[in-house]
Amino acid sequence: MPSKEPDADDSAVLPERGAGGASRAKSEASTKDDRSFVFEQIRERLLFYGSLTSLGFSRETEVEAPKQKPAPAAPARNETLEEIRADLGECTRCRLSEKRTTIVFGVGNPKAELMFIGEGPGHEEDRQGLPFVGAAGQLLTKIIQAIDLTREQVYIANVVKCRPPNNREPEPDEVEACRPFLDRQIDAVRPKVICALGRVSALNLLRTDEGITRLRGRIFSYRGCKLVPTYHPAFLLRNPGKKRECWDDMKLIRRLLQGAES
Ligand code: URA
Numbered sequence: 001m002p003s004k005e006p007d008a009d010d011s012a013v014l015p016e017r018g019a020g021g022a023s024r025a026k027s028e029a030s031t032k033d034d035r036s037f038v039f040e041q042i043r044e045r046l047l048f049y050g051s052l053t054s055l056g057f058s059r060e061t062e063v064e065a066p067k068q069k070p071a072p073a074a075p076a077r078n079e080t081l082e083e084i085r086a087d088l089g090e091c092t093r094c095r096l097s098e099k100r101t102t103i104v105f106g107v108g109n110p111k112a113e114l115m116f117i118g119e120g121p122g123h124e125e126d127r128q129g130l131p132f133v134g135a136a137g138q139l140l141t142k143i144i145q146a147i148d149l150t151r152e153q154v155y156i157a158n159v160v161k162c163r164p165p166n167n168r169e170p171e172p173d174e175v176e177a178c179r180p181f182l183d184r185q186i187d188a189v190r191p192k193v194i195c196a197l198g199r200v201s202a203l204n205l206l207r208t209d210e211g212i213t214r215l216r217g218r219i220f221s222y223r224g225c226k227l228v229p230t231y232h233p234a235f236l237l238r239n240p241g242k243k244r245e246c247w248d249d250m251k252l253i254r255r256l257l258q259g260a261e262s
Helices: 020-024 028-055 081-088 123-128 135-146 172-189 199-206 233-238 240-257
Strands: 114-118 155-158 193-197 220-222 225-230
Touching (some): 081 172, 155 172, 193 199, 193 240, 199 220, 199 225, 225 240, 233 240
Parallel strands (some): 114 155, 114 193
């Protein structure tokens, strides 16, 4: 999706207005409403840019994502994350178990409305047994905070729970070995929205070969949840110019969480 220059179309953040004559005839009250709307939009933007300045986020414009069919009803929640973790045990279901230090099961609110799913643990995650605790994780924390949430309020997991050697991408059979456990985690948490972080997460969850550039910012369905792919934080660290699109995706997710979009 081509991005516009920041100031090219500020109407994207302004309320809709009628023709010149009609808007002049507006009452004082509605002019006041318009003003507070604009101030609120400006305030929100400044807060977001302020929170991300140190990470190199830049100004961007609003982009409406294409809509998809409503997600089917979520399956009944019938097991806990603890039970799933116990069932996983000291997993040796795929070759990733041979080189891992720690299984990175997932972390966060067991009743989260928003779940992030990344690719797989890196070096620091493998060491600590927690997802997204390295450099990419720090950016993910900022992204979560940018939509007024905390890491503790969301749930974070990966498509594979063991670190692929040398940070290579997980192989399809490794993803499939791990998938039943991830699916059970999703069914247990039953989030409103899943955010797939990056190409590997999105294409494995959606079983597609479309690129992340085409997938991001769109609403899909996975196990009765809405799923929105966006760029992986590690990719954003290497390509800071893409943060503007990530912010668009996060605003879409926020609207979905608020029920303002379906
Ligand atoms: N990258 C991922 O995809 N997952 C992690 O947990 C850390 C980095």
